[in-house]
Amino acid sequence: MKARILQHTAREVAEQLPAITQGHPFGPDHEVFKVRGKMFMLLTDAPGEPVVVLKADPEESEAMPQAHDGITPGYHMNKKHWITLEPGGPLDEEMVRELASESYRLVVAGLPRAEQPVDPEKFGIMGK
Template sequence: MNGRKLQDVAREVAEELPASTMGHPFGPEYEVFKVSGKVFMLLTEVPGEPVVVLKADPEDSEALRQQHSDITPGYHMNKRHWITLAPGQTVDPGLVRELVTESYRLVVAGLPRADQPVDPERFGIAEEDG
């Protein structure tokens, strides 16, 4: 998958998530997606190549990096809790959709219950089972 397609798929998923907002708090070169004020995805270029930066469970993050050469530690983020998806052969649109949704769920789970727009334990699960 090329870089523009990678970012387009990620952006499309993020825009459909409840209470998701996008802004440019770090400058025009970063599209930053938040839920209730907390970052769950960044779109940027490293160096000149479009990438997607997402939150990930540390154990999942390690496994993903071992299985996919196009997934590396988070660019300019905590390397244990964030991953970077780069264009290439090992990341497909389905995986991008799954990882964006999981990043969102992880961030929502860390919010106070009153600020959670969805139940992070159940959000997206019915879609996968259906």
């Protein structure tokens, strides 16, 4: 997948999710997406190429880099809980969409029930 398409696809998914905010708390080169104040996605360059950093299930975050070219441990993040999607690999838009949605769902699941904008148990099933 080409570099800018990778970030464009992830951004497009995030912008359609309920209760998100986006900003640049780490500077202009780091676009952060949050749900109810908790980060679920970071768009940045590392090293010199646009990447997408996403929250991931701890078991999957260890397995995905081994199973998929284009997925590495989270760039400048806790490697147990974050993954990085890199351009140039075989990732397709559908996988990027799924991983971005799953990152959001994982963060929502960790929120107090009253703050959850969607039911994390049903989110993503049958078109949300």
